[in-house]
Amino acid sequence: MTRVDKELAYLREHKGAVIERWHAKIRKAYPGYYEGASVLLETERYFEYLISLHIPKEQHEILSKAPEWAKRLVEHNIPLHHILRSHHYWRNAMNEVLAQNRELDPVSTLLLLNELESRMQLYEETVCHIFLELTNARMTEQERAITQLHDDRLNLIGKMAASMAHEIRNPLTSIKGFLKLIRESMTHEDDSKIYRYLNVVENEFENIHMQITGLLSFSKKRVIEEPFVHVTPRQLLDSVVSLLNPRFLNENVNLTVELLEGELLTIQKVAVQQVISNVINNGLDALSRIKHDKEMGIRGYMRNDAYVIEFSNNGPAIAPEIQLTLFEPFVTDKVEGTGLGLAICKTIMQKNNGGISFISADDRTTFTLTFQINEQSEA
Template sequence: MTRFDKELAFLREHKGAIIGNWQVKIRNAYPGYYEGDTLLIETGRYFEYITGLHIPKEQHEIMSNAPNWAKRLVENNIPLHHILRSHHYWRSAMHEVLGESRELEVGRVLILLNELEDRMQYYQETVCHIFLELTNAKLSEQERAIIQLHDDRLNLIGKMAASMAHEIRNPLTSIKGFLKLIRENMTNEDGSKVYRYLNVVENEFENIHMQITGLLSFSKKRVMEEPFVQVTPRQLLDSVVSLLNPRFLNENVNLSIELLEEELLTIQKVAVQQVISNIINNGLDALTHVKHDKEMMIRGYVESETYVIEFTNNGPAIRPEIQKTLFEPFVTDKVEGTGLGLAICKTIMQKNNGGISFISVDERTTFTLNFQIREMREA
């Protein structure tokens, strides 16, 4: 027995009307979500919980079923705001029924509604708490699955890259040997033009070699096969720029280089040259869209414990929709691009205790390489 026997008896007498009222509201708000007999069974239990004031809310049997109900909501992809709106519809349905009674005292009805509201609030908070825990667990599981899929994808790329590099390296080794023999067997009578041709071929050979090194960064052997050596930033840059100098001349690009500080960088030289070559080539590709005054600037300087190299061009900005994912595999804005270049660059820089980033706005794109020089000095 409770002090609200009369009011509770009235509610139970109109149980069907209250539940029916609630169902109309929830189904109109979210059509297709709440159909079938299961809903009728659960709403009946919930009504008994709300009106069962003689049983403390914490001890009511419905609380033991709250985890199952929350799990069912998550499995059926029911949004959290449905739970909150449902609470509002229950309160509204009971208000409407109680408001039709002329026999009940308004003051007592208001006090009763406060107690019923407390029970509804308690159940809602319990279900919401479990719902959020289950949702977070589900999201974590999905994230792990995505990471695994991403790793599997990279492993596949690695196997393909290693296979391609192996097949290409064999004939390249032969080509390099024959180029060396040709140069050794040439005489002064053969003319300077042939020497220039040989220089071009050897430069292109080195460029291909760097591309293969980049591909190997996705294989299991990766770039860790290459030893670490000490080079100055100028030594690092000059060898790459000399290879790309014909392109700067042919495409009428003004190149300026400012290396304000010189440091010894302990790096994998060929791998990092691949990064620099990729960045410069991407910049030159962007400058093909510029009609006049094509410019590229390379700056090197020390900032705190870091040596920084910046590559800036005045080409168009990188499209905003791909900027956040630019270093991920297969992301590119080039029609015939593979989307692997910058992903390879990121891997190489990480292996060399460095980082790569960029800023791109209209008529100014800057890629930045960072090398930790404090650890280099200690090493």
């Protein structure tokens, strides 16, 4: 007999007690996961592998079944830590059974446990390696499916945007033409109220035009590609602020504007104005949730080779759970929001050799538009 034969024979004789102890521990830790005859069958096979010391662990047939077992774990969404905990419970169960016999030699018992530990580790490493490979493959496939779904949704939006532009721009063009005719046919003696009404209608017309331009950034087949033009920051901002001025007044928001003059931006003016309109409106929406003094500041300045425009407000912070994905489509914390506004803004800014970013804290949120002066070119 070898030095551990007696201990090994005792362990084999008490196979049922070992398995029962392991099963009790694993069921207590993870109720509902390890029930049924198939689990017990696999458990008996594993026990035979452990005590078959006459078969080198690397050559045991159970290793060929490790992929099947790992696949089953993945299919049943069993976490990796279950495998590690199971190893621990096997060690405890065998220790407890061997400790019941005080006639066993402690040194031989320790030698046996070391050999059993070595076999457990090999099987655990094999299963964990395959488990991780299968899990990574599944995650890659899921990411591919999510990406495809995401792309399909964007393509659908693009088709809807192109269709909408075709259906809406034609009547808008007619409306704009008739507004021009009305204005040209009026005399100075006509009611000044009519002039004011015409100004309101024309301003709203421009707002609708900007909204359509923004949505078209998702369309691969743009109806009209807007040209790049040279504008100053003041020219870019003034028309947007004037359109939104009634909202600033109605909602008691104090607006301050500080712009560094003298720079020229080469951009798609209407598209970028849509970005500015979206950012300002989002800020006003945030300010509507506070009762104290409402403030919004717009600041423009040069930073290295870029012109930067900051839009800050003292409203509440953006929800932390959406900050990392705020510029992705369909991400929003508004009840009736589509989650497309900032995604459109990001697309427009990228097309205009710029960028959009933000920082948000409890007392202030700032969105930053960056325009690369040296990289801008006419298209």
